Amino acid sequence: MPTLICNCNDTMPLDGAALSGNVPVPAGGVKTPLKVHRLLCRREIGDFTAALAGTDDVIVACTQERALFTEVAARRQAEGTMTAPVRFVNIRETGGWSQGARRDPKTANAKIAALLAAAALPDPDPVPVVDYRSGGAVLVLGPADRAIPWAGKLAEAGLDVAVLLSAAAGAMAPAGLPASRAFPVHSGKLVKLGGWLGAFEASWETGAGRSNPIDLDLCTRCNACIDACPEDAIDFSYQVDLDRCRSHRACVKACGAAAAIDFDRPAAIATERFDLVFDLADTPAFRMHAPPQGYLYAGADALRQQAQALTLVQLVGEFEKPKFFQYKEKLCAHGRNQTTGCTACIDICSTEAIHSQWHDGRGRIEVTPNLCMGCGACTTVCPSGAISYAYPKPDHLGERLRTLLSAYRAAGGRDAALLLHGEEHGNAPILALGRAARAGQAHGMPPNVIPVGLFHPAACGLELWLAAICWGAGRVAVMLTGDEAPQYRTALAAQVAVGQAILAGLGYDGECLSLVDGPDAATLDAQLSALAAPGSNRPAAPPAAFHAAAAKRETLDFALDHLVRNAPRPAASVALPAGAPLGAVAVDTGRCTLCMACVGACPAQALRDNPERPVLGLLERNCVQCGLCEKTCPEDAITLVPRLLTGEQARRTVTLAETQPFHCIRCAKPFGTAQMVHTMLARLGSHPAFAGEAAERLKMCGDCRVVDMMEKNSGEASGNALQ
Template sequence: MFEFIYMKNSTYPDVVLHDHIKVLEHDQDIECVVCNVALQGTKRVAKEVNFFIENSAQTPLELAQSLSLLYEAHGLQFDFDHTKYTPTQEGSLIEFFNYNKEICQYHQRRVECCGKCSEVCPTQAISKLDPQIAREKDLECEDNRHLVIDHQSCIDCGKCIAVCPSGSLSYSSFNLECMQEVAKLYRGYIPLLIDCKAELPNTPLKKEVLPLCLNVNILEQVALLTWVQESGSQIVIYATQELGIGTLESIALLNEIYTHLCHQEAILVARTTEELQACLQDAQSLSSPYTPPTIPTRTKRDLFAQRLGFLIEQGDYGQVGCGEFIRYGHIEIKDNCTLCLSCVGACNTGALSVDGNAYTLLFNPSLCTTCGYCEATCPEKNCLHLERDGIALNPAYFVPKIMAKDSLFTCKMCGKPIGTTKSVHKIAQIMTPKFQGDARKIATLYACPDCKVKIMLEDMLDINSILK
């Protein structure tokens, strides 16, 4: 199998190519990873190659370098491709996306907190199932709720990928890890991202422009910021059909951020050839390219926080809002928090955490998907409140903040730690009236399990000293 093949274009027969790209004079069946036309045995078709040759203003040597990068971009996508193919009677079942239920904001939660993917899916390839829906449809649902995925109904629109807040859904053939590696190839260029479903336009490309065909509906805030930062330039998106709501809201969010920081938009969108020509003419460099350090991440909010935090550095650029699908915000916690940590257990993105040494509850707003599960889980009345008010463009938004603090309560008899002071007093406040003045039972509320037994069984104990 060959890696890269170029089928010679009779209109442009003298194209200069690097040696690692094999040139074919005539159409033939041959196995290769990337080719500019759809040969039998080709794994990936780089249809933007001919478009680029026909329209670019680059010199032959510049063109050779750029074409090499285009082939490399498709080669990387082949290397990172995790698409699953399952043989069926009708042919082959393709799984265009992967699903990680561990960071899903809908899976097995007691209350509905998300399900945005099912709302944007046009074919019900993703649908919600909870006990109520199960009863209405005469189905079985053995847990609180979960997503029902039907890959056979998926039409590869990509809209679910862009609205998923945590990265639970990822695009099989072009995930975020692959996106970063491909975007690195575009350093010093203006990326022109063309919807793979659109007909390639006939428009001149200035020297700085390098195209790539892809499913533009998978582009959300992390992917878009990756393209902008890795290239160091504004990016141009060309899509003749209306973009998905997740992509549209992500573009609006990033453009508002860059307007605050750089006084210009980062992403230019065109739907017609005329609009594309105007966008390409206006597109320019923004800043030096940036690649974040390799740090283990749990969700795509981690990736976005790393990139946006670098962009903001130590500045304070005010506040930007958010949309209905791409949501950001913060929580507020009042003094009646007992540090029971129910909210920490409910949060699967790491936005809420605890410092066990300092007995503090911490919140990092940049990691929060504003799903609201912590608010629904908190047992204290009017204690935790979620506000979906967007992103604060300052360094404090990207670091954990102390939301509640308490001291350690020790057993009144032996001094062994038994919990936080607020939680022990809260339990005592609830249980004392139920014990109807029984001093011995009330004293057990302030003791460890071992000493509770002593209090109840030993008559010589000074109960009053325990209750002081």
């Protein structure tokens, strides 16, 4: 795979021989040191065009001139002389320009070698796509002074515009409503807005309370009402200011046959569909952190209005995005037996794309793919792996992390620290930090800190963090910029706390997992200095040989096994914070009747019964701490115990409660448990239906109970006949 590196006019200490160690070589090829270009984007552009003639992907270690290289490649493709796709990787701002790279070129080159090796990995497998179709029908919301001028501009741009003015009168639009009906204008209170790009549905209420008495669809804009109103309560947006109106109703008389003004109009709901929504109201219609695509909020901010309007006109046509998630219902711990267990994904979703769905007492979650923005937070907090990230899949991301760390180690790197960041908001401060370091105004990205761009920082969680520690990372940090939903920081901090508890409990001292704030270059620079320090003083352990699996719990098991085997201070068990996805259940045997309701509710087959005798067992390695057993237990006999149990005991079924079976007093067949029958007798003994001899039936199996009732009824009937 041709790999082109450039020291950017001698501003980076690149070692072609060191960097070539991890660059793939075609079958039968000979590994040679990489040529270090000085100005690949200028006088050495010929080397780039020559590389395009092959069939393998071309890796260009420069993102500064991506547009130039892409343009050259496009020309070659048009000429029919290019067959190789081009990949780009940044080595300048992410490593080569840091002050630490100049002090420690060997470690800096090891990091660059790792970045090049990761860039050579195959692309993720394709996934299904989610389609959007927008015809340009836009609803403009807000007061007249904002909505009317923008509606006119959008109509001139070719969009199909409708306006819904705020129910209360606002300031007069500069020129009022258009003199001609260029677009429909409605007035009322927005009561419902839902949907997404190409499929919004808006409902608004008219004719009730303090809504505008003027029906703007009937209004001819003759201005007779404005002239007649003694309080000047009507402006050229044809909204009645009800605070100024004194109910003279002169406007109604002036309107006459047009009948557009009615202060007693009954309430009505109007509903229409739109492709786009441009919201200029003081308060946004959608309150979630990430509103649906196609909804653009600007409020009263003039600059934001300009920017959002520019985006709006570009959202006409057909669009698609990856379907970012996969869902396996059989692993889901959301609900059983009409009881809700885990709601982690629903609680964290910043787009409100996830909701409960129940059928025959069984709960599952459903995700609206058009609302999903691909943050992956739901997959990170899911304890069972029922919902997983699909683009890329966990095993693909795991292979990327493993490749980075193995290539870094093979090139002589030390004390690797991974910095996971979202590409949308995280790239800007990282690039700014690199430029500041080149100018001597910052330290820059430390040589041992390897940045890993993700679609979103919440898309990678505990199992891959711990796997990275097993593969050789001294530290793993997640960079947040403040653009994330608040609940994401809370959830990631909780995951960090669980991971740190596991590592500390096994003797891996130091801060191995952490969150890093990077809203700007200066803040990020200060935090990276601490991150660059070794995360633990533990003795070096051999890097793990396992690969990440597609199943979350499988990868987590691999990582935990490796950490336990190499633990500096082995422990039989490690206490974990509440909410951890690992643990046991404690059973109060004095209250448990072994009804086995918990076994039926357990989605992970962690709780198990015995078909031959009344025994409740636990396979702790399977437990995801969803709480369904605790909530289902009719005796309140179960308590969750978050912990990590090490060794083989976690893989064996242990007995939590057992008792003797109760034998039917009539046929001696075992049914239920002694404790269950005694509890039933205690609870029902005072009930009239089970008084006297009837109480004995509670000690019978179902068949004998029926026979006993029939015999008793038959005897009573015979006695009555004799009488």
